[in-house]
Structure formats: structure tokens, C-alpha cells
Amino acid sequence: xxxxxxxxxxxxxxxxxxxxxxxxxxxxxxxxxxxxxxxxxxxxxxxxxxxxxxxxxxxxxxxxxxxxxxxxxxxxxxxxxxxxxxxxxxxxxxxxxxxxxxxxxxxxxxxxxxxxxxxxxxxxxxxxxxxxxxxxxxxxxxxxxxxxxxxxxxxxxxxxxxxxxxxxxxxxxxxxxxxxxxxxxxxxxxxxxxxxxxxxxxxxxxxxxxxxxxxxxxxxxxxxxxxxxxxxxxxxxxxxxxxxxxxxxxxxxxxxxxxxxxxxxxxxxxxxxxxxxxxxxxxxxxxxxxxxxxxxxxxxxxxxxxxxxxxxxxxxxxxxxxxxxxxxxxxxxxxxxxxxxxxxxxxxxxxxxxxxxxxxxxxxxxxxxxxxxxxxxxxxxxxxxxxxxxxxxxxxxxxxxxxxxxxxxxxxxxxxxxxxxxxxxxxxxxxxxxxxxxxxxxxxxxxxxxxxxxxxxxxxxxxxxxxxxxxxxxxxxxxxxxxxxxxxxxxxxxxxxxxxxxxxxxxxxxxxxxxxxxxxxxxxxxxxxxxxxxxxxxxxxxxxxxxxxxxxxxxxxxxxxxxxxxxxxxxxxxxxxxxxxxxxxxxxxxxxxxxxxxxxxxxxxxxxxxxxxxxxxxxxxxxxxxxx
Amino acid sequence: xxxxxxxxxxxxxxxxxxxxxxxxxxxxxxxxxxxxxxxxxxxxxxxxxxxxxxxxxxxxxxxxxxxxxxxxxxxxxxxxxxxxxxxxxxxxxxxxxxxxxxxxxxxxxxxxxxxxxxxxxxxxxxxxxxxxxxxxxxxxxxxxxxxxxxxxxxxxxxxxxxxxxxxxxxxxxxxxxxxxxxxxxxxxxxxxxxxxxxxxxxxxxxxxxxxxxxxxxxxxxxxxxxxxxxxxxxxxxxxxxxxxxxxxxxxxxxxxxxxxxxx
Numbered sequence: 001x002x003x004x005x006x007x008x009x010x011x012x013x014x015x016x017x018x019x020x021x022x023x024x025x026x027x028x029x030x031x032x033x034x035x036x037x038x039x040x041x042x043x044x045x046x047x048x049x050x051x052x053x054x055x056x057x058x059x060x061x062x063x064x065x066x067x068x069x070x071x072x073x074x075x076x077x078x079x080x081x082x083x084x085x086x087x088x089x090x091x092x093x094x095x096x097x098x099x100x101x102x103x104x105x106x107x108x109x110x111x112x113x114x115x116x117x118x119x120x121x122x123x124x125x126x127x128x129x130x131x132x133x134x135x136x137x138x139x140x141x142x143x144x145x146x147x148x149x150x151x152x153x154x155x156x157x158x159x160x161x162x163x164x165x166x167x168x169x170x171x172x173x174x175x176x177x178x179x180x181x182x183x184x185x186x187x188x189x190x191x192x193x194x195x196x197x198x199x200x201x202x203x204x205x206x207x208x209x210x211x212x213x214x215x216x217x218x219x220x221x222x223x224x225x226x227x228x229x230x231x232x233x234x235x236x237x238x239x240x241x242x243x244x245x246x247x248x249x250x251x252x253x254x255x256x257x258x259x260x261x262x263x264x265x266x267x268x269x270x271x272x273x274x275x276x277x278x279x280x281x282x283x284x285x286x287x288x289x290x291x292x293x294x295x296x297x298x299x300x301x302x303x304x305x306x307x308x309x310x311x312x313x314x315x316x317x318x319x320x321x322x323x324x325x326x327x328x329x330x331x332x333x334x335x336x337x338x339x340x341x342x343x344x345x346x347x348x349x350x351x352x353x354x355x356x357x358x359x360x361x362x363x364x365x366x367x368x369x370x371x372x373x374x375x376x377x378x379x380x381x382x383x384x385x386x387x388x389x390x391x392x393x394x395x396x397x398x399x400x401x402x403x404x405x406x407x408x409x410x411x412x413x414x415x416x417x418x419x420x421x422x423x424x425x426x427x428x429x430x431x432x433x434x435x436x437x438x439x440x441x442x443x444x445x446x447x448x449x450x451x452x453x454x455x456x457x458x459x460x461x462x463x464x465x466x467x468x469x470x471x472x473x474x475x476x477x478x479x480x481x482x483x484x485x486x487x488x489x490x491x492x493x494x495x496x497x498x499x500x501x502x503x504x505x506x507x508x509x510x511x512x513x514x515x516x517x518x519x520x521x522x523x524x525x526x527x528x529x530x531x532x533x534x535x536x537x538x539x540x541x542x543x544x545x546x547x548x549x550x551x552x553x554x555x556x557x558x559x560x561x562x563x564x565x566x567x568x569x570x571x572x573x574x575x576x577x578x579x580x581x582x583x584x585x586x587x588x589x590x591x592x593x594x595x596x597x598x599x600x601x602x603x604x605x606x607x608x609x610x611x612x613x614x615x616x617x618x619x620x621x622x623x624x625x626x627x628x
Numbered sequence: 629x630x631x632x633x634x635x636x637x638x639x640x641x642x643x644x645x646x647x648x649x650x651x652x653x654x655x656x657x658x659x660x661x662x663x664x665x666x667x668x669x670x671x672x673x674x675x676x677x678x679x680x681x682x683x684x685x686x687x688x689x690x691x692x693x694x695x696x697x698x699x700x701x702x703x704x705x706x707x708x709x710x711x712x713x714x715x716x717x718x719x720x721x722x723x724x725x726x727x728x729x730x731x732x733x734x735x736x737x738x739x740x741x742x743x744x745x746x747x748x749x750x751x752x753x754x755x756x757x758x759x760x761x762x763x764x765x766x767x768x769x770x771x772x773x774x775x776x777x778x779x780x781x782x783x784x785x786x787x788x789x790x791x792x793x794x795x796x797x798x799x800x801x802x803x804x805x806x807x808x809x810x811x812x813x814x815x816x817x818x819x820x821x822x823x824x825x826x827x828x829x830x831x832x833x834x835x836x837x838x839x840x841x842x843x844x845x846x847x848x849x850x851x852x853x854x855x856x857x858x859x860x861x862x863x864x865x866x867x868x869x870x871x872x873x874x875x876x877x878x879x880x881x882x883x884x885x886x887x888x889x890x891x
Contacts (some may be wrong), residue, residue: 480744494720
């Protein structure tokens with residue numbers, strides 16, 4: 001009995017940091033409507049800065065002062081980020097905001113390694129809380145008791161701040177209707193900056209307070225942000241009390257989940273999240289959002305199928321690509337195969353994002369499931385390559401069918417967070433279930449059979465499948481189903497009123513997209529000869545997002561160009577510098593701010609501007625005629 | 629009149645939010661080819677009534693019989709499948725498609741081809757889409773991006789979309805809101821002509837009394853959730869309670885009506 005009680009208290013102690021970070025995220029979202037992906041990075045920075053300060057200054061004052069000063073220092077960094085970057089993108093589509101803040105996260109990952117090195121850092125114990133308290137023979141660290149007491153105090157403090165101060169009233173008003181608050185003459189810029197500072201302060205404080213419990217390392221950011229996303233999805237984005245309750249719930253589920261499923265404790269959290277989402281899609285304490293505003297920046301130029309001239313040009317380009325083995329060496333062919341595979345992957349995500357309006361932040365899950373599917377079939381079942389290639393992607397299909405069912409119940413940022421959380425869950429399973437997946441060691445020896453083993457044969461195989469996948473997806477875009485999907489994206493109200501079951505349409509699209517991603521993953525397993533949890537990881541999901549945005553989210557097949565440019569640049573970059581994340585992150589931020597339309601979108605915009613004078617005048621005349 | 633089938637019959641429809649009775653025990657009927665207006669001051673319960681009829685809102689009690697089926701608790705898309713076309717107070721169309729494609733999507737849904745992954749939408753029911761667009765006077769705009777249309781044209785496009793499933797009943801929530809006076813009258817004349825030609829029943833809410841008195845066969849007046857009057861335009865216009873609550877004592881309507889009756 002005592003054991004379970006201590007386990008319960010450990011859960012409560014873990015909830016403290018989670019609550020601090022999640023409440024910060026919620027407060028920022030409430031006012032600015034930005035889901036700050038970089039929140040995990042600020043948490044990690046808080047831990048690193050606190051480590052340095054508490055090492056430098058001794059004594060109780062040095063420690064506690066160091067913790068608070070660390071949070072303040074990071075809050076100042078947050079203010080700079082808000083003023084320099086976020087102010088430029090408050091009116092951008094939410095997808096771009098998520099991506100820009102993700103770019104920041106990537107940059108911070110390399111920066112902390114540059115400053116603090118790649119090794120785990122063990123911080124000091126907290127003065128005054130170094131011992132443990134005995135509870136019926138079970139030990140509880142006294143620092144845990146301090147944390148347990150802290151979170152209700154922070155919750156109370158936030159409540160007083162929001163209920164009893166003028167600033168708090170403004171923040172609550174802005175959370176309900178920020179246009180109205182602006183119309184009343186409140187200085188929005190100052191309000192947004194101060195809210196962001198408070199949110200970042202809470203995140204950094206959460207990180208700083210962790211140092212006596214946990215080693216500080218440079219993967220803390222992604223670990224916390226996924227948990228925080230789960231917390232805000234369960235608790236309801238924008239609700240502080242929701243963040244508190246959900247943080248406790250998730251921490252307790254983790255604490256007891258380890259006892260029930262030692263290997264895959266995260267399953268329990270997932271199940272609870274699924275149940276909450278079915279009963280209350282906006283979280284336990286969240287409010288249903290008003291009808292989603294139309295994403296600004298959506299194209300008004302309708303898509304059209306390719307003209308026959310364009311078809312011939314593309315066939316020519318494909319034929320040219322097929323001639324690569326005639327003059328390129330083996331390394332170039334391997335790179336070519338990899339690019340072709342990523343074209344498949346990017347096109348699958350692009351279909352879901354541009355046609356369906358659903359930005360999946362965890363698309364690597366289905367890519368990786370396809371790869372593991374092949375590895376299981378080829379290695380464990382010993383099936384021939386053709387059969388494995390055909391059946392392996394079915395694992396991606398299955399994953400997309402299960403997760404997609406829940407994900408399409410939500411939209412916008414909730415959809416993005418949920419898909420990310422799902423991908424992280426799949427990753428954890430691959431990582432932790434060593435008996436089946438080999439864990440970190442992966443599954444080795446998935447080599448292609450003789451007919452596809454030579455670099456040129458494999459290149460042709462990849463190129464052919466990529467061309468087929470892109471063609472099939474394009475046909476679907478212009479099929480009745482593709483229009484039903486676009487209709488659901490454009491106007492849920494109107495599509496429901498003409499008999500379209502939007503959720504079912506979106507679910508189908510999710511399954512199609514996941515299956516195509518799985519096909520890419522299946523090829524990838526054969527290309528590398530092995531499968532690792534990395535092929536399900538967040539960074540791969542984000543690569544896909546960047547490829548789509550680089551190509552242009554408003555285009556029909558921009559992702560093809562995006563994948564080719566990005567993958568080629570990425571392979572080159574990794575061979576040139578150790579700071580590839582810093583460069584990539586900076587590149588993402590720059591792209592979101594400067595070229596939100598992507599390569600293909602920008603080219604199309606230029607072409608349209610070039611054409612428009614005569615078109616516009618023709619339009620005006622005909623409108624006048626009809627009016628007469 | 630009894631030979632004409634009843635399309636819609638509503639009995640004892642009620643809905644309250646907290647302690648506020650938004651709609652209390654409203655009952656009425658609508659026959660094929662009849663144009664019925666639902667009027668009343670702001671907050672009278674018109675929109676709540678409408679949302680319950682089209683499946684967006686669940687009544688607390690009451691019965692809705694639409695084309696012989698009990699529709700309480702059905703989703704809007706299921707009600708559409710019964711043969712109900714809808715237009716919205718603020719137009720809801722697909723801005724990234726062309727005008728023709730907007731209608732074609734509705735036709736795809738009507739033909740139950742929503743999960744057809746292989747066909748070409750561009751050639752799907754092209755003539756039928758063209759016919760519907762011609763019917764509302766939008767034929768010349770078929771290839772235009774919908775996002776470029778003026779508001780009045782969007783309203784006409786919405787009418788074409790609403791007619792795609794060959795409806796027996798049209799539900800129009802403030803069909804002329806946000807339009808210029810001349811456009812209002814044109815749109816309602818068009819709607820009334822189509823409704824009479826195809827014997828479609830129309831239920832609409834409206835604040836513009838010129839539109840209401842010119843086109844409605846019958847008028848229902850709601851106030852604070854209850855029906856306070858029902859009858860022909862003349863009867864409603866002459867009802868002292870309706871005048872006191874909603875129409876006011878102006879003589880404009882009477883004068884205009886007398887003028888029209890004289891011609």
C-alpha cells in the first residue's frame with residue numbers, strides 16, 4: 001500500500017514541471033493563438049542556464065537565486081524572439097507559426113550543444129531538500145514533496161494574477177476576443193510580448209526546477225513538448241486549470257503505467273487521450289472553437305489538370321531522370337533513390353495538407369511503419385521482396401486507419417498536436433519494445449533481392465514507384481473524391497449541407513496518405529538495408545513538412561520539387577557541416593517569413609502576375625455586361 | 629388546397645438555453661409549391677427554429693416531419709438526402725473552386741460518387757451543372773474562380789448549389805441579407821419563379837418586408853420564441869399585435885400594397 005502511495009506522490013512531483021510548461025503554452029496560445037513549438041526548447045534552455053548558474057554560485061541563495069534568474073534570463077530571450085520573429089507571423093496560417101517555432105527548436109538544439117557540449121550534465125541537489133522522507137519503509141525524496149507543494153501555489157498565483165490585476169483582466173479579455181480588445185485601444189504589441197514573456201518564464205522555470213531530479217541533456221525539448229501537447233489536448237488548450245488537472249492525470253498514468261506495462265507505459269496515456277477526445281474533442285476544460293476561420297493565404301486560383309504540353313514536358317523530365325544510371329556513379333544513384341523515396345513521402349503528406357487542409361506533424365509514423373512492415377515480413381517471415389514491398393505498406397495503412405480515425409475528429413492546431421503525439425507514441429513503441437523491434441539497434445539485413453540489388457536497378461525501381469505514386473495522387477486530386485475532400489476543407493458547413501460526410505472523407509484521405517507514406521518507407525528499408533526508430537522520428541516528420549512548404553502548400557504537386565531541392569540540399573549540408581540543425585532551423589524560419597508560398601507557389605504567383613492585366617480587364621467587362 | 633401534399637409539418641417544437649425559451653411550442657405546416665416566410669424581431673427564435681429544421685440543432689421537444697420522415701436528431705447531410713436544399717445567411721461556397729465545380733461537387737454528392745477515386749470531376753455532370761447555372765443566370769460565369777465573385781453572384785451560385793439535389797423543399801436563412809436593394813428583389817423573384825415552376829416548397833426568414841410581402845404566400849410571425857400570428861400577407865399586415873411588436877405603424881406597406889392591387 002505504501003509503495004503505491006509513494007508511486008502516487010512521485011507522479012504528483014513529475015506533474016509540477018509538466019504543469020508549469022503546459023500552463024505557459026496555454027497562456028501564450030490563449031492570447032496570441034500561436035502554438036509555441038519552441039516551448040520545449042525554452043524549457044531545455046531553462047535547465048541549461050540554471051545548471052550553469054547553480055554551479056557558479058554556491059549556497060542556498062545561489063541555488064534558488066540561480067533557478068529564478070535562469071527563468072528570467074530565458075524569458076528575456078523569449079521576448080527577443082517574440083519581437084524579432086513572432087510579430088512578423090501573427091497573421092500567417094497556424095501551420096507556418098508551428099513550423100517557424102519548430103525551426104527555432106532545431107536551432108536551439110545545436111546551440112545548446114555548442115555551448116554546453118553533448119554530454120549529460122548532472123546538477124546539484126537542492127539545498128534544504130537533499131534528503132528523503134521515510135514513509136512506512138518507502139523513501140520519498142524531500143525535493144519531490146517541495147515540487148508537489150509548488151504546483152498548487154503556482155496555480156493559485158496565476159489565478160490571482162488573472163483575476164485580480166488589470167493586466168490579468170486584459171489577458172482574459174484578449175483570450176476571448178482579441179480584436180475587441182484591440183478596438184478598445186489596448187496596446188496589443190505590449191500585451192502579446194508580456195504574455196509571451198510570462199509563458200516562457202513558466203517553461204524555463206519548469207526546466208530549471210528539474211535539475212535536481214534529472215540529468216540535463218539536449219533531447220529534453222522534444223520529450224517535454226510531446227508530453228505537453230498530450231496534456232493540453234486532454235486538458236483543453238487555453239485553460240490553466242485544464243493544464244493542471246491533465247498534467248496530474250498524465251503524470252499519474254505514467255507513474256502507474258510503468259507498473260502495468262513496464263515496456264510500453266505510454267500506451268495508457270494514449271488510451272486515456274483517445275477516450276477524452278471521443279467524449280470531449282476540445283479537452284476536459286477547453287471550449288469548442290468557433291467555426292474555424294478560413295485559413296488566410298488559401299489560393300483563389302483553382303487547380304487544373306496538366307495540359308497535354310505540360311504532360312509531355314514532365315514525361316521528358318522523367319525520361320531524363322531515368323537516364324541517370326548511364327552517366328552517374330553508384331553514390332549518385334543511391335542519393336537519387338533516396339530523393340525518389342522522399343518524393344513519395346513528401347507527396348503523401350502534401351496530398352493530406354494541400355487537398356485535405358490537414359497538416360500532419362507526425363507523418364513519419366506511417367513512413368516508418370511501412371519500413372518496419374517490410375522488415376518484419378522480409379526478416380521474420382522470410383517473404384520475397386515483391387511480396388514484402390506490396391504488403392509492408394499495409395502496416396502504414398493500419399496505423400493511419402487507427403490514428404487517423406481519432407485525428408480527423410479535430411482540426412487545425414489540435415490535429416497537428418495529436419498527429420505529433422501519435423507519431424511519438426509509435427516511436428516509443430519501436431524504441432522500447434526491444435523483443436520485437438530490436439529497439440535502438442533496429443532490424444538489420446533487409447537487403448533487396450538480386451534483381452533489384454544493383455544501384456541502378458534500385459534507382460529505376462524507386463523512380464518508377466515515385467512516378468506512379470505522384471500520378472495516382474494527382475488523379476485522386478481531380479477525382480470526385482478529391483473534390484469532396486477539398487469541399488470539406490473549404491467549407492465544412494456547405495459540404496455538410498450537400499450531403500458530404502466530412503469526417504469520413506478526411507479519414508479516407510488520411511488512410512490513402514498514410515499508405516503512400518508507407519510505400520516510401522518500405523522502399524527506404526530496402527535502400528538502407530535496415531530499419532531504426534529514427535525512421536518514425538519527429539525530425540523526419542518535420543523534414544516532410546519542410547519539403548511540402550518549400551514546394552508550396554497551395555500547389556497540386558509542389559512537394560515533388562520541394563523534396564528534390566530539400567533532400568539534395570540536406571545531403572550536401574550534412575556532409576559539409578556539423579551544425580546542420582542550426583542551418584536547417586534558420587532556413588525554415590527564413591522561409592516562413594520570406595517565402596510562405598514556397599518555390600512552386602512563388603513561380604506560379606509570378607506567372608499569374610505576368611498574365612493578369614488582360615485577364616482582369618476581360619473579367620471586369622463581362623461583369624458589367626451581366627449587370628446591365 | 630388539400631390535394632397538395634404536405635412537405636413539412638412541425639408540432640410543438642421547443643428549445644431553451646438555460647432558463648431562456650428560445651423557441652416555445654411552435655407548430656406549422658408547409659405544402660409543396662408554397663412560399664412561407666418566417667419573420668420576427670431579432671432574438672425572436674427564427675434562427676434557432678431554422679437550425680432545428682436543418683439538423684444543426686437538437687430540439688428539446690417536438691416533432692418535425694419532413695417528406696414523411698421524422699427528422700429530429702438527424703444530421704444536416706441526412707436531411708439533405710431527403711431532398712432539402714439550403715442557403716445560408718452568410719454564403720457558404722467553395723472559394724478555391726470554379727463556379728461550375730462548386731455545383732459539380734453537389735452533383736457528385738447527389739450521384740453518390742463521393743468516394744470515386746478514379747473518375748474525372750471536370751467531366752462529371754457538366755451539362756447538368758451548366759443547366760443549373762443558367763437557371764440562376766450564372767451560366768456566363770461557369771469557369772470563373774468562385775473566390776472572385778461579387779456577393780450577389782455568390783448568393784445566386786448558392787441557390788444553384790441548393791437546387792442540385794432536385795429538392796422538394798428549400799430552406800433559406802435570410803436569403804437577401806447583405807445585398808443591394810435591386811439585387812434582393814431580383815434574387816427573390818428568381819427563387820419564387822423556380823419554386824412555382826418546379827413546385828418546390830420554400831421556407832425563408834427575412835428582415836426585408838418588401839421581399840416578404842411581395843413573395844410570401846403565407847407568413848409566420850415569431851416573437852420571444854412563440855408564434856404570435858400566422859396567415860396571408862394581408863392578414864399579418866392587419867394584425868395589430870404584429871404591428872405593435874414588429875412592423876410598426878408606418879403606412880408604407882399599405883400604400884404600396886394598395887397601389888399594386890390597383891394595377
